[in-house]
Amino acid sequence: MHDRSNCNASFSLRARLASLGYAWRGLYLMGAREHNAWVHLAASIAVVGGGLVLNVSARDWCALLLAMALVWLAEAFNTAIEALCDRVEPRFDEAIRSIKDIAAGGVLIAAVAAAAIGFMTLGPPFLVLLT
Numbered sequence: 001m002h003d004r005s006n007c008n009a010s011f012s013l014r015a016r017l018a019s020l021g022y023a024w025r026g027l028y029l030m031g032a033r034e035h036n037a038w039v040h041l042a043a044s045i046a047v048v049g050g051g052l053v054l055n056v057s058a059r060d061w062c063a064l065l066l067a068m069a070l071v072w073l074a075e076a077f078n079t080a081i082e083a084l085c086d087r088v089e090p091r092f093d094e095a096i097r098s099i100k101d102i103a104a105g106g107v108l109i110a111a112v113a114a115a116a117i118g119f120m121t122l123g124p125p126f127l128v129l130l131t
């Protein structure tokens with residue numbers, strides 16, 4: 001096992017690039033294991049497609065990108081917390097149940113906020129397109 005305790009190691013570009021690789025691996029694992037990530041991916045594609053078709057402003061793109069990032073961030077932390085919980089206690093445990101439910105609640109908050117932002121930014125130009 002690697003010794004992870006050396007906090008005073010000098011700066012290394014190679015190590016920074018390796019960290020990026022670890023982060024990409026994390027995203028891949030989230031996509032492979034977490035079905036909710038597929039839902040987020042479908043929603044993200046729909047939002048980006050909608051933004052392009054409706055030609056929304058730069059300010060609206062900022063809101064949409066932040067909303068999508070918020071959901072992905074919440075889902076990533078939720079997935080990591082779930083994996084840690086399953087590793088620590090695979091059997092039924094009331095504390096684990098609460099921890100997982102709280103993490104899931106965080107995703108719900110992010111998703112509701114993102115949906116509201118999506119409706120507020122894409123809704124009006126979509127209605128204009130329809131009429």
Ligand SMILES: Nc1ncnc2c1ncn2[C@@H]1O[C@H](COP(=O)(O)OP(=O)(O)OP(=O)(O)O)[C@@H](O)[C@H]1O
Pocket residue numbers: 034035036082089090091092093094096097098100101104
């Ligand atoms: N070890 C456990 N002890 C007690 N309750 C648990 C345990 N594991 C999961 N749960 C309960 O089941 C719920 C779903 O847990 P799970 O790990 O399947 O997460 P999920 O992400 O909601 O499911 P999915 O695998 O579909 O993404 C949790 O929110 C929690 O209430």
